[in-house]
Amino acid sequence: MESVKRWKAEEDAMEAVRKAKASESLCTKEMIQRKEMEEMLERKKQEVETMKNQRDELTKELRMVQDQRPILESQMVKSNCTVKELEDKIISAVELLISFKEKRDELRIEHGNAIRKVEGLRNLVEWKATTRLGKPQFFALTFSEINDATNNFDPSWKIGEGSHGSVYKGFLRHMHVAIKMLPSYGCQGHLEFQHEVEVLSRVRHPNLTTLIGTCPESRSLIYEYLKNGNLEDCLACRKNTSPLPWQTRIHIAAEICSALIFLHSNKPYIVHGNLKPTNVLLGTNFVSKLSDLGISRLSPQDENPTNSSTLYNNTNLKDRSAYIDPEYLKTGEMTPKSDVYSFGVILLRLLTGRPVLGIVKNVKCALEKANFNSVLDFLAGEWPLEQAKQLAHLALRCCEENRLNRPDLVSDVWSVLEPMKTCIASASTMNFEGASSGSLSFCLSHFSGSDERSTHSCRWFHVRSRCNKRMVEQRPQHFTHDKS
Ligand SMILES: Nc1ncnc2c1ncn2[C@@H]1O[C@H](COP(=O)(O)OP(=O)(O)OP(=O)(O)O)[C@@H](O)[C@H]1O
Numbered sequence: 001m002e003s004v005k006r007w008k009a010e011e012d013a014m015e016a017v018r019k020a021k022a023s024e025s026l027c028t029k030e031m032i033q034r035k036e037m038e039e040m041l042e043r044k045k046q047e048v049e050t051m052k053n054q055r056d057e058l059t060k061e062l063r064m065v066q067d068q069r070p071i072l073e074s075q076m077v078k079s080n081c082t083v084k085e086l087e088d089k090i091i092s093a094v095e096l097l098i099s100f101k102e103k104r105d106e107l108r109i110e111h112g113n114a115i116r117k118v119e120g121l122r123n124l125v126e127w128k129a130t131t132r133l134g135k136p137q138f139f140a141l142t143f144s145e146i147n148d149a150t151n152n153f154d155p156s157w158k159i160g161e162g163s164h165g166s167v168y169k170g171f172l173r174h175m176h177v178a179i180k181m182l183p184s185y186g187c188q189g190h191l192e193f194q195h196e197v198e199v200l201s202r203v204r205h206p207n208l209t210t211l212i213g214t215c216p217e218s219r220s221l222i223y224e225y226l227k228n229g230n231l232e233d234c235l236a237c238r239k240n241t242s243p244l245p246w247q248t249r250i251h252i253a254a255e256i257c258s259a260l261i262f263l264h265s266n267k268p269y270i271v272h273g274n275l276k277p278t279n280v281l282l283g284t285n286f287v288s289k290l291s292d293l294g295i296s297r298l299s300p301q302d303e304n305p306t307n308s309s310t311l312y313n314n315t316n317l318k319d320r321s322a323y324i325d326p327e328y329l330k331t332g333e334m335t336p337k338s339d340v341y342s343f344g345v346i347l348l349r350l351l352t353g354r355p356v357l358g359i360v361k362n363v364k365c366a367l368e369k370a371n372f373n374s375v376l377d378f379l380a381g382e383w384p385l386e387q388a389k390q391l392a393h394l395a396l397r398c399c400e401e402n403r404l405n406r407p408d409l410v411s412d413v414w415s416v417l418e419p420m421k422t423c424i425a426s427a428s429t430m431n432f433e434g435a436s437s438g439s440l441s442f443c444l445s446h447f448s449g450s451d452e453r454s455t456h457s458c459r460w461f462h463v464r465s466r467c468n469k470r471m472v473e474q475r476p477q478h479f480t481h482d483k484s
Helices: 002-132 143-149 190-202 231-235 246-264 314-321 326-331 336-352 359-368 385-398 409-429 437-447 453-467 469-473
Strands: 158-162 165-172 175-181 211-215 220-224 280-282 288-290
Touching: 143 165, 143 175, 143 211, 190 211, 231 280, 231 336, 246 280, 246 288, 246 336, 246 385, 246 409, 326 336, 336 359, 336 385, 336 409, 359 385, 385 409
Parallel strands: none
Antiparallel strands: 158 165, 165 175, 175 220, 211 220, 280 288
């Protein structure tokens, strides 16, 4: 019994020791956990501290920014105002510039027209003076004068070479002249040559190149010098020439027509007979004058203009024949209607600027297909389409194979060209301030076939001129451009 009690007591003691050990290890574990928790807590505290610091700094910065905000906002308002002011200034400066450019263009055109008028009047006065005196002043010059005038025929003074010889620029008796050196006499005698030249020198018109004199010794003819070269070079923009505006082209067509009417109305009539763009010379402000009048009679080689191939290659020859009246080629008979044919081809060249070969066919085709715009020379600016078409139809009538179907220069051609020419001139001087797209269509709808054609076309051209200003701005002005 005793032993049982002791065993039980030992058992209890062992159980108590076990429990004590278990609670000791639990306590150790808890202490470790507590330590870890305390460390974590410490770390979190530090993090919170750092975040607090950052928050404080950010709050400080935010406050500073908030303090600056009204200042920045007022600065922004100020700069917006300045930008607006500058924009307004730029807009008004651009408007001013555009109006200055428009004014400048108007003045240039006015200036050009005024100079044209003066030139025309001067030529008229000269012509009247010479016809009143009965005989124009005509010089017979010596070879030595011609030699001096051309700086001993300096090759750099040579300005052209045609089928009738070379042309030199010269300075003679204080004048710029063009000296044409014709080939040898052939069958023509000295007196005959002199007589022929004197007859030619009496034919004077503002749109005919004036023959000033002759040098029978060297068989040369002395003409006034036209500083803007020939129409062919201008249409092809050779030698750095700028494209001719459509207004100038219409002027040129009218001037050629006027010179031809003058020649044809002579008794007996005079036929130019060699009309082509190289024989249309352009002087100051692009006033045009026909050259080479009667030259075929002075040149032994040229019975038929298509035969004189000495100086020409095949292409040139073909181009030349494109201006020749087909009836003349068939019959050998040259009449004023032969000039009308050549004039028609020149008019087509002025309108289209295209090569002469096939030009009649091309324009006919374009008109038939209602595609005329595609053949117009856009380099000339914005053509007035209806008027350009009217001119194209007229030109095609001039180019009729049958002479009898070709129009009359006075009643059919001049009657169309003259009002157009006048309108272009008046458009530049008229102060048609109310021009707008509305007035443009008004003028368009009233132009053709009206009794008031002249008035309407004046307005029309004026409006059209204004519409063309943008293009004109990008073009050097022919009216004032000195190309000598
Ligand atoms: N009076 C002039 N003023 C300025 N240049 C001129 C003058 N006469 C002729 N020229 C220039 O010389 C070139 C040659 O003229 P020319 O009349 O001899 O030959 P063309 O007209 O070319 O051909 P063709 O002999 O078949 O008529 C002209 O195209 C022109 O450029």
